[in-house]
Amino acid sequence: MIDTNPQRLAALQTDSETDYSLAKIFFATLKREMQLALRRRSDLVNPLIFFLMVATLFPLGVSPEPTLLAILAPGVVWVAALLATLLAMDSLFRSDFEDGSLEQILLSPQPLFVVVLGKVLAHWMMTGLPLTLMAPLLGVMLFLPAEGMQGLMLSLLIGTPTLSLVGAIGAALTVALRKGGVLISLLVLPLYIPVLIFGTAAVEAALTGLPVGGHLALLGALLALGLALAPLAIAAALRISVSG
Amino acid sequence: MAGKNLMPRWFYQLASPRWCYQITGKLLPGFAIAAVILIVGGVIWGLAFAPPDYQQGNSFRIIYLHVPTAYMAQSTYMTMAIAGAIGLIWKMKVADMVAKSCAPIGASLAVLALITGAIWGKPTWGSWWVWDARLTSMLILLFLYLGVMALNSAIESESTAAQSTAVLALVGLVNIPIIKYSVDWWNTLHQPATFSITEKPAMQAEMWVPLLILVIGFYCFFAVVLMMRLRNEIIRRERRTGWVRELLLQQRG
Numbered sequence: 001m002i003d004t005n006p007q008r009l010a011a012l013q014t015d016s017e018t019d020y021s022l023a024k025i026f027f028a029t030l031k032r033e034m035q036l037a038l039r040r041r042s043d044l045v046n047p048l049i050f051f052l053m054v055a056t057l058f059p060l061g062v063s064p065e066p067t068l069l070a071i072l073a074p075g076v077v078w079v080a081a082l083l084a085t086l087l088a089m090d091s092l093f094r095s096d097f098e099d100g101s102l103e104q105i106l107l108s109p110q111p112l113f114v115v116v117l118g119k120v121l122a123h124w125m126m127t128g129l130p131l132t133l134m135a136p137l138l139g140v141m142l143f144l145p146a147e148g149m150q151g152l153m154l155s156l157l158i159g160t161p162t163l164s165l166v167g168a169i170g171a172a173l174t175v176a177l178r179k180g181g182v183l184i185s186l187l188v189l190p191l192y193i194p195v196l197i198f199g200t201a202a203v204e205a206a207l208t209g210l211p212v213g214g215h216l217a218l219l220g221a222l223l224a225l226g227l228a229l230a231p232l233a234i235a236a237a238l239r240i241s242v243s244g
Numbered sequence: 245m246a247g248k249n250l251m252p253r254w255f256y257q258l259a260s261p262r263w264c265y266q267i268t269g270k271l272l273p274g275f276a277i278a279a280v281i282l283i284v285g286g287v288i289w290g291l292a293f294a295p296p297d298y299q300q301g302n303s304f305r306i307i308y309l310h311v312p313t314a315y316m317a318q319s320t321y322m323t324m325a326i327a328g329a330i331g332l333i334w335k336m337k338v339a340d341m342v343a344k345s346c347a348p349i350g351a352s353l354a355v356l357a358l359i360t361g362a363i364w365g366k367p368t369w370g371s372w373w374v375w376d377a378r379l380t381s382m383l384i385l386l387f388l389y390l391g392v393m394a395l396n397s398a399i400e401s402e403s404t405a406a407q408s409t410a411v412l413a414l415v416g417l418v419n420i421p422i423i424k425y426s427v428d429w430w431n432t433l434h435q436p437a438t439f440s441i442t443e444k445p446a447m448q449a450e451m452w453v454p455l456l457i458l459v460i461g462f463y464c465f466f467a468v469v470l471m472m473r474l475r476n477e478i479i480r481r482e483r484r485t486g487w488v489r490e491l492l493l494q495q496r497g
Contacts, residue, residue: 244404
């Protein structure tokens with residue numbers, strides 16, 4: 001299937017006369033991804049609905065008791081956010097792989113690192129950021145005390161980009177496989193555990209009135225590590241998957 | 245760079261599956277004998293002759309199985325990641341095979357470490373499992389091994405599978421320092437590391453010498469199992485080449 005949509009191709013065009021700086025490539029990728037995502041609204045909304053539904057299952061499945069739910073809330077919100085990010089992960093490179101534009105991206109002279117970073121940032125803006133903004137609603141639904149709300153949002157804000165970066169490695173490794181969905185969770189969930197631990201610890205610290213800074217700093221360190229190294233791994237994984 | 249070799253000769257020779265098959269064939273008996281002697285000797289010394297612990301009594305003796313398996317589970321991961329990196333960089337088939345052979349060994353060692361840890365935990369902590377940092381990070385290591393194995397079996401092309409798993413193994417390396425230092429960073433139930441190269445052991449010599457013997461014995465055991473799996477893998481992949489046919493004809497007689 002050849003993609004003939006001019007708007008879609010415009011961002012990928014590598015005209016030798018035009019000078020493409022790294023920033024230009026980055027923003028072009030970002031813009032393209034956002035446009036694509038805005039056209040497929042269901043992909044955008046589904047993780048959010050999933051996020052809500054997972055959180056709804058806990059009062060129904062465990063207990064509607066407010067005190068108990070307040071204890072569970074940080075973990076539930078974090079686990080739901082983690083699973084919702086993972087849900088959207090499989091499609092990150094798949095449509096590009098299927099219509100051949102991924103190969104064009106790999107062949108383009110611009111460093112893959114930058115393109116990958118743009119795609120991951122777009123993914124985060126489509127999933128992680130809305131999830132973070134929706135988290136207070138879930139917090140209220142699960143009777144999370146107001147003191148914890150700031151910690152929850154801050155930890156999600158710093159933690160979810162790491163989830164997108166690490167998940168993209170799994171998506172890149174499995175992009176050429178027909179049944180990549182389950183495999184991604186198997187590959188990526190173990191790597192998510194440190195983020196989950198520090199994220200929930202930050203919320204719990206905020207709830208008990210302890211300083212949150214240390215946990216957030218660790219989340220920030222993970223994000224810095226992910227920003228520096230994950231695009232390299234994603235780029236390598238994409239090259240391997242596409243060439244194989 | 246022309247005409248100048250940056251790597252020693254044996255490094256290039258390792259790239260030849262045939263040479264590798266022959267050299268492991270020569271090394272295998274020695275390592276096997278060493279592994280049997282060290283493990284049997286160490287187990288007898290540790291379980292029967294080492295003095296009981298002043299706090300934990302005889303229940304501490306599972307340390308002689310727990311610590312070596314836990315060490316080996318991590319070392320196997322390192323071996324797998326390093327072999328994977330070599331395979332990625334130098335496109336060396338043998339390194340890919342080493343990495344592939346490591347994963348099931350490492351997974352079984354991680355399971356053993358978790359089981360022996362649970363058996364040790366029951367009398368000392370009163371429960372089989374605690375969600376403590378060391379235990380959880382060890383469990384993550386097991387999951388990483390399972391992920392590597394799942395990815396390897398999901399990709400049909402052998403070279404793509406090897407490269408993909410190498411990337412995954414390298415990404416998972418992040419977990420190794422977390423396991424190693426989890427007992428120092430988080431003050432939890434798990435006791436701090438038993439051994440350290442730089443410090444004098446806190447235990448009596450009669451207690452730590454058998455442990456050291458067992459750790460070395462387990463390294464030899466790992467080498468034996470790895471070489472056996474590797475030889476198997478070499479024969480399987482090179483089954484269509486001339487030298488494997490010759491070898492089989494020779495063996496048949």
